[in-house]
Amino acid sequence: MKIEFYRHSINEEDIKRVNSVLRSIFITTGESVKTFENEFGGYLGAKQVIGVTSCTAALHLCLLAWGIGEGDEVITTPMSFCATSNSVLHAGAKPVFADAEDSTGNIDAGLIEKKVTKRTKAIMPVHLYGQMCDMKKIKRIADRHGLVVIEDAAHCIEGVREGIKVGQLGDAACFSFYATKNIASGEGGAVSTNDPRKADLLRMLRLHGIDKSAADRYTKKYKHWDMSVLGWKYNMDNIHGALLIGQLRRIESLWKRRDEIYRKYEDAFCLRDGIKLMQTVPDSKHARHLFTIRVAKGKRDQILSALQDKGIGVAVNYRAIHLLKFYRENFGYKRGDFPVAEAIGDETISLPLYPSLKEKEQKYVIETVLNEARS
Ligand SMILES: *Cc1c(COP(=O)(O)O)cnc(C)c1O
Numbered sequence: 001m002k003i004e005f006y007r008h009s010i011n012e013e014d015i016k017r018v019n020s021v022l023r024s025i026f027i028t029t030g031e032s033v034k035t036f037e038n039e040f041g042g043y044l045g046a047k048q049v050i051g052v053t054s055c056t057a058a059l060h061l062c063l064l065a066w067g068i069g070e071g072d073e074v075i076t077t078p079m080s081f082c083a084t085s086n087s088v089l090h091a092g093a094k095p096v097f098a099d100a101e102d103s104t105g106n107i108d109a110g111l112i113e114k115k116v117t118k119r120t121k122a123i124m125p126v127h128l129y130g131q132m133c134d135m136k137k138i139k140r141i142a143d144r145h146g147l148v149v150i151e152d153a154a155h156c157i158e159g160v161r162e163g164i165k166v167g168q169l170g171d172a173a174c175f176s177f178y179a180t181k182n183i184a185s186g187e188g189g190a191v192s193t194n195d196p197r198k199a200d201l202l203r204m205l206r207l208h209g210i211d212k213s214a215a216d217r218y219t220k221k222y223k224h225w226d227m228s229v230l231g232w233k234y235n236m237d238n239i240h241g242a243l244l245i246g247q248l249r250r251i252e253s254l255w256k257r258r259d260e261i262y263r264k265y266e267d268a269f270c271l272r273d274g275i276k277l278m279q280t281v282p283d284s285k286h287a288r289h290l291f292t293i294r295v296a297k298g299k300r301d302q303i304l305s306a307l308q309d310k311g312i313g314v315a316v317n318y319r320a321i322h323l324l325k326f327y328r329e330n331f332g333y334k335r336g337d338f339p340v341a342e343a344i345g346d347e348t349i350s351l352p353l354y355p356s357l358k359e360k361e362q363k364y365v366i367e368t369v370l371n372e373a374r375s
Contacts, residue, residue, distance in 0.1 A: 003361050005313025006180040007354050009254055014246040021242045029207070030215040032241035037190070039248055040175075044157075046167050046192035048199035051236030052206050055154045055176030055189040059087035059124070061234060062172045062191055065201045066148045068093050068121045075115045076124040076152075077107035078322045079341040084126055084152050085321050093121070097322055099338040103279040105129065105292075108340070109137040116141075122148040127156035127166060129317070130182075130287030131280060136162060139169040150174065155289040157182050158255050162283050167192040177240070182254065182289055183247035185240040205231040257355035258288040261362055265291050265351065268366040274299075274373040276347070290317055294347040295373055304349055306372045312365055313352055319345040 021032055029051070037049040052058050068074065072093040076084055077100055085095035098115050101108040105128040112123060123142055125133040135151075142149045153159070153166045154176035160166075167173030172195075177188030193199055207213055209231030212223065247254070269275045276294040280286045295303055307314050320341040322333035335342060351365055 001361065001364050002311045003313055003352050003357075003365060005315055005350075005352050007356050008179065008184045009247065009250070009355050010184070010243065011246065014243055017242040017246055018239055021238045024238075026215070026218060027239055028214050028237045029235045029241075030218070030238050032238040032245065033236050034241075036236075036241040036244050036248065039245065040190060041192065043248060043251065044167055044173075044192050045165055046173075047194045048192065048196060050191045050193075050199060050202045050206060051241060052189045052191065052234040053236060054083075054178065054187055054234075055152070055174050056083040056087055056090075057206070057232065057234035058174035058176075058189040058191045059084065059150065059152060060090045061202055061205050061232065062150045062174060063087065063091035063093065063122070064205055065198050066122065066150070066171065068148065071119060072121040073117060073119040074122045074124050075112055075120060075147075077126050077128075077341070078320045078338045079105050079107075079128060079318065079344055080126040080152065080321060081154070081318055082321050082324060083154075084124060085327075088124065094119075095124075096120070097338055097341075100128075100341045100344060102340050102343070104131045104281065105278055105344050106131060106133045107138075109134045109141070112138065112141050113145075116145050116147070120145065120147060122150055124150050124152060125170075126152040126154075127159055127287070129278060129292060130155045130159060130289035131278070132156060132159040132161035132164075132166060132284055132286075134161070135164055135169040154178075154181065156287040158251065158285060158287040160285040161281060171195065172198070177244055182258075182287060183244055183251060185243040188236055188240045188244065190236070201229075204229060206234040206236075207231060208233060254355050255288060258353055259286075261353055261357055262286075262288045262291050264362055265353075265366065269293055269369070272370065272373065275369075288353065290350050291353040292317065292348050292350050293369065293373075294344065295349065297343070297346040299373075300347055300349065303369075303372045307349070307368060310368050310372075312368060315350040316345075316348060317350045318348075
């Protein structure tokens with residue numbers, strides 16, 4: 001049996017919608033992007049959504065829009081994809097790590113305040129695997145110290161915790177539509193915010209800092225444009241926007257399928273010798289982006305390899321960022337600096353989790369994992 005780690009959920013209707021953009025005259029940022037932004041804002045309960053080319057771009061632009069740069073520090077987690085802390089470096093600021101909590105892998109909110117200095121400007125929590133961080137606690141810390149909160153919600157479009165959705169307590173939330181995310185357009189991203197002035201600034205910053213988009217120039221009579229701030233080239237185009245509209249409309253049914261599979265995995269693996277699971281926090285809706293197991297540090301790579309030999313696609317999300325070569329060499333990090341993130345990084349394996357994963361494939365994954373973890 002060959003079980004891919006991920007299969008996207010793009011259907012004929014999505015392809016038709018992309019086709020109609022391709023047959024139209026206008027393929028860059030325009031109507032389809034606007035439709036997607038409006039509907040995504042509706043889903044999130046956010047006033048404004050700005051479509052961009054990636055979550056990395058979204059994080060970078062938020063830091064710029066909130067004036068964070070040279071000499072500033074941003075507190076974030078070492079247990080994430082390196083895009084999170086890289087975006088802080090792109091903005092010219094310094095990522096400062098606070099260790100993860102063992103039960104979820106999320107940033108330990110209890111460790112954040114110790115990391116606050118005079119230079120700290122923002123907190124960048126990551127809702128790891130789809131479990132929302134303790135946003136109430138993080139928001140209280142941010143308010144006490146006058147910090148901006150930029151959420152990395154690449155895993156967590158659908159998340160809710162204690163009645164609060166992703167992006168509702170933060171100043172902005174950043175999303176990814178990368179090839180393996182919950183909705184996927186190959187590459188793509190978005191920012192949500194309730195601050196209309198920052199939203200206008202983000203719209204300028206995603207397109208060089210100029211004050212008129214190609215759509216403005218196309219739909220209205222030509223007017224000279226001006227550039228008042230230095231922006232980047234991060235605007236989402238209509239092709240990607242069109243690919244996302246249908247997936248967004250199906251997002252709850254896609255989530256439901258992943259939730260069923262996730263629960264089946266949980267039932268099969270909980271209380272098994274040699275396997276540890278991450279916890280879903282009570283009173284929260286987990287976005288069910290990744291299902292991970294934790295196995296003994298010394299056996300992880302062996303199990304990872306055995307699962308692949310048996311045809312099962314797997315991944316490691318993630319080895320701790322501070323131990324990546326660039327971070328070790330440029331910031332002097334070493335093993336022992338963030339022991340919880342390191343332990344997760346050494347023990348974790350991600351299993352296939354997507355709506356089209358068939359029942360017999362789930363069974364095969366479960367049996368094979370149980371066998372390998374036991375041996
Ligand atoms: C995928 C991912 C990103 C980056 O998303 P891109 O759209 O590829 O830039 C950032 N943070 C986390 C946690 C991710 O998983």
